[in-house]
Amino acid sequence: MEKRKDLYTREAILIKSDLVEALQNDANEIVAIEKGKNRQRHLLLPFSYSDFKNLLIKFGTACLYKRCQNKNFVIDENNEPVIKQLFYYVTHNPTFSGELSKGILLQGKYGCGKTILLETYSMLHNHVVKKFFLNHSLLLFIKSVELQEQIRKQSVKYFVKRPMIIDEFGRESKTIQDYGNVIRPISELLSLRSDVGTLTHGTSNFTLNTLSSEEFYGRMIGDRLRMMFNFITLPGESRRN
Known part of the structure; x- marks a missing residue:
């Protein structure tokens, strides 16, 4: 038969x-x-480079004042090359040095301005989406430690499909106890987001080699990080003074 x-x-x-x-x-x-x-998945921002820089200065200054830091956001020789790459990325310009289908992971020393730059971008992105009622998701900006705690309290499924920027990537504990079970919330989340192709951005003080080590996420998750992110280094020393 x-x-x-x-x-x-x-x-x-x-x-x-x-x-x-x-x-x-x-x-x-x-x-x-x-x-x-x-x-x-990407919000296309129809700005010229000069307009983009000016908007970053304005929204970056707003971010700093929200932190009770009474100073202006500054673009200089250290962060401008990265800002130019970010401009190419958000305008879908093929001049971008990475892959437009991936997210951006900013790496660099403590205090060099990674967090404020991507927090500023998220504020600008979300403001444009809300002001013009666009059919795009808002970017969730969240520290890795807080994200891990939220996953533990709720469920990893709430964070699988939402576009987000994970700040201080790799700073959280890699395993936690949950009712006697050892779980790896961030590793599980990264794996699931990689599977469904959710757009993820982040900042980290650690290199891909370090993040891929057994002390951090391991080689399997490290391989997924390579698929998910464009790794961009922000040079310079601490701006905290």
Whole structure:
């Protein structure tokens, strides 16, 4: 009986001579749909570079004042090359030095300005989305320690599909006790977000090699980090004074 079914299948395929072409067309259509979804993940900001810099200064200053730091956001020789790459990224410019389909992980020394730069970007992104009622998700800006605690209190599923910026990536405890069980909330979240392709950004004081070590997330998660992020280094010493 099974052999007869196989014969019927082969006969049906032979009769429909254009089957391969039809399947190829279907595959091309699926690829086009998925490409469209990937483009939709990014909010395209239609700014010139000078406008983008000025907006970062304004919103960055607002971020600093929210922290009770009475000073202006400054663009200088240390952060401007990174800001230019961020501009290429948010305007979908092929000049961007990485892959536009990935998120951005800013690396650098303590206090060099990684957090304020991406927090400023998230504020600008969210303000544009809300002001113009755009069909884009808001960016959740959250420290890794707080994120881990939220996962423990709620569930990892609440954070799998939401676009986010994870600040101080790698600073959290890698394992925690939950009702007697040892769990790895951030590792599990990264794995799930990688599987579904959720856009993730972050900041970290650690290199990819360090994050991929057994003392941190291990080689398996490290390999996923390579797939998820463009690793960009922000040079310079601490701006905290």
